[in-house]
Amino acid sequence: MFLLQPSDLDAIQLSFKVACAATLLSTPVGIGVAYLLVHTRIPGKSLIEGAVNLPLVLPPVVIGYLLLVLFGRRGLIGSWLLEYNIQVIFTLTGAIIASAVVGFPLLVRSIRLGMESVDPSYRRAARTLGASGWDAFFTVTLPLSGKAVFAGMTLMFARSLGEFGATIILAGNIPGVTQTIPLAIYEYTSTPGGDRMALSLCLVSIVLSFIVLLISGAASKSLDRK
Amino acid sequence: MQLAVSVRKKLGSFNFDAEFDLAGQRVGLFGPSGSGKSTLMYLLAGLLKPDSGSIRLDDIVLFDGQRGVNLPPEQRRIGVVFQHAHLFPHMSVRRNLLYGWRRTPAQNRHIEPESIVEVLHLAHLLDRGVNLLSGGERQRVALGRTILTCPRLILMDEPLTGLDEELKFQIMPYLNSVFSKFDIPLLFISHSLLEMRLMTEQVLVVEQGSVKRQMATEELAQSTWAAPRQSYVNLLRLGPPEPHGDLWSYPWGDVRLILTEHADNQENVFELDAREILLFKRHPEATSARNLLSCTVRKLFTVGNRVRVELQCGSRQLIVQIVPESMRELELEEGREVVAAIKASAFRRLM
Numbered sequence: 330m331f332l333l334q335p336s337d338l339d340a341i342q343l344s345f346k347v348a349c350a351a352t353l354l355s356t357p358v359g360i361g362v363a364y365l366l367v368h369t370r371i372p373g374k375s376l377i378e379g380a381v382n383l384p385l386v387l388p389p390v391v392i393g394y395l396l397l398v399l400f401g402r403r404g405l406i407g408s409w410l411l412e413y414n415i416q417v418i419f420t421l422t423g424a425i426i427a428s429a430v431v432g433f434p435l436l437v438r439s440i441r442l443g444m445e446s447v448d449p450s451y452r453r454a455a456r457t458l459g460a461s462g463w464d465a466f467f468t469v470t471l472p473l474s475g476k477a478v479f480a481g482m483t484l485m486f487a488r489s490l491g492e493f494g495a496t497i498i499l500a501g502n503i504p505g506v507t508q509t510i511p512l513a514i515y516e517y518t519s520t521p522g523g524d525r526m527a528l529s530l531c532l533v534s535i536v537l538s539f540i541v542l543l544i545s546g547a548a549s550k551s552l553d554r555k
Numbered sequence: 556m557q558l559a560v561s562v563r564k565k566l567g568s569f570n571f572d573a574e575f576d577l578a579g580q581r582v583g584l585f586g587p588s589g590s591g592k593s594t595l596m597y598l599l600a601g602l603l604k605p606d607s608g609s610i611r612l613d614d615i616v617l618f619d620g621q622r623g624v625n626l627p628p629e630q631r632r633i634g635v636v637f638q639h640a641h642l643f644p645h646m647s648v649r650r651n652l653l654y655g656w657r658r659t660p661a662q663n664r665h666i667e668p669e670s671i672v673e674v675l676h677l678a679h680l681l682d683r684g685v686n687l688l689s690g691g692e693r694q695r696v697a698l699g700r701t702i703l704t705c706p707r708l709i710l711m712d713e714p715l716t717g718l719d720e721e722l723k724f725q726i727m728p729y730l731n732s733v734f735s736k737f738d739i740p741l742l743f744i745s746h747s748l749l750e751m752r753l754m755t756e757q758v759l760v761v762e763q764g765s766v767k768r769q770m771a772t773e774e775l776a777q778s779t780w781a782a783p784r785q786s787y788v789n790l791l792r793l794g795p796p797e798p799h800g801d802l803w804s805y806p807w808g809d810v811r812l813i814l815t816e817h818a819d820n821q822e823n824v825f826e827l828d829a830r831e832i833l834l835f836k837r838h839p840e841a842t843s844a845r846n847l848l849s850c851t852v853r854k855l856f857t858v859g860n861r862v863r864v865e866l867q868c869g870s871r872q873l874i875v876q877i878v879p880e881s882m883r884e885l886e887l888e889e890g891r892e893v894v895a896a897i898k899a900s901a902f903r904r905l906m
Binding site for chain 2: 469
């Protein structure tokens with residue numbers, strides 16, 4: 330019953346590429362935004378917070394459409410990128426952007442909670458030992474919230490593996506280019522006789538998610554031991 | 556160290572102000588909890604910004620509200636040992652110790668990590684995680700970490716509070732040897748009079764959000780005597796002991812004292828309650844007390860039904876508490892010779 334087409338393998342590979350790229354690219358930005366929210370007193374903080382969390386409550390399709398407007402040929406960013414011959418819509422880049430935007434709030438929320446739970450006394454101690462504010466952040470606060478950063482990355486990775494709505498609108502459903510596992514399953518279910526193929530991919534999806542959970546559990550345990 | 560402070564700070568409904576000018580190597584900051592001791596420490600270290608005023612350490616201005624000077628903590632070179640140590644939990648003891656040292660410019664480094672490890676007896680702990688250390692070990696590492704930044708001044712915020720009695724007196728010799736060996740000025744914060752007397756020479760008394768008085772530590776210790784139900788504790792620094800039958804004989808100035816307790820340091824600190832000393836008019840022929848010291852009365856001071864007698868025993872002084880009736884029977888007056896009798900078991904070893 331376990332049948333995987335070559336195009337399915339492509340989809341699995343693509344899903345990984347998209348999830349990894351979206352997570353790795355977002356993490357530094359996520360840390361930066363969490364830092365702004367936790368450690369600074371900038372005006373309009375609640376606006377930034379709202380904007381960051383919006384993708385969590387908006388339907389992914391809406392996000393996809395807004396991104397399409399923004400990155401389209403006549404969009405604000407799209408037209409600018411076109412001058413450098415970069416196209417976002419219907420490409421892998423588009424899929425990565427869609428995943429990154431949708432998963433970003435999960436990442437920031439987790440990192441932020443982690444940073445807030447680090448006792449500020451450690452940072453003060455570091456300052457009195459001669460570390461500048463940034464030095465203290467990178468050598469004390471960030472390592473101490475490492476577990477939360479990792480948890481956020483795992484959440485975001487898992488969310489990216491399952492991203493559907495925003496991706497299909499911004500990047501389309503092109504086999505071998507932007508067709509990730511959920512999009513492939515969608516295509517099978519809308520093709521007569523594709524049920525078994527869809528089921529095999531579902532199984533792959535379950536196994537992958539389970540592996541992600543196991544890895545994150547093991548990693549957080551080893552961080553605990555330190 | 557020369558420290559000139561004139562600052563004001565409002566924290567919610569708490570108003571803090573300090574105005575003092577002091578010179579000395581070992582200064583205490585004494586006052587009850589919530590009086591503003593820690594606030595002053597934060598202001599000095601640069602972890603809190605005063606609303607107005609100025610802070611000057613030796614010839615360097617750390618803060619000046621009018622001229623807009625406010626050195627960040629990392630440029631003040633003021634070390635802080637916090638009450639709860641705050642060792643970095645993600646680093647080993649070694650990395651904790653070297654955290655500040657690595658960030659100290661080479662020209663300021665005049666203390667080597669090896670010597671600190673030796674003085675504080677940390678060699679066997681270096682590769683351990685800090686979460687496995689005992690309370691006393693944590694404070695030793697925190698102290699070493701701070702000293703390795705070679706600061707111009709060290710602030711210690713109740714570093715002994717939270718440790719049990721025995722441990723406290725185990726740590727204090729370390730503190731004393733470190734501060735005398737490396738000659739770093741110390742500002743010691745505590746609400747314990749005994750700790751103050753063991754660690755400092757002069758004190759700033761902080762009460763209700765402001766620095767009230769500045770005096771010698773011993774003067775503070777004697778001034779608390781006037782309060783009801785308070786007694787005075789003599790702190791005796793005794794030399795190395797020699798066996799004396801089944802007891803121990805310690806040099807104290809130019810006399811010797813016989814004690815039941817053994818101590819093995821070059822200098823040993825014992826406490827002796829002023830109420831445990833008996834006075835005799837003439838030398839008693841035989842008594843159960845092992846120490847009979849000929850002394851001269853220097854001063855008498857009566858409060859209510861208690862009399863404080865200051866005695867001169869050779870080169871040292873001793874304070875005795877008696878009742879007015881005894882004073883009349885003994886015909887005590889300044890300059891009179893008396894004999895003080897102290898039991899060998901009346902001394903309690905501190906460190």
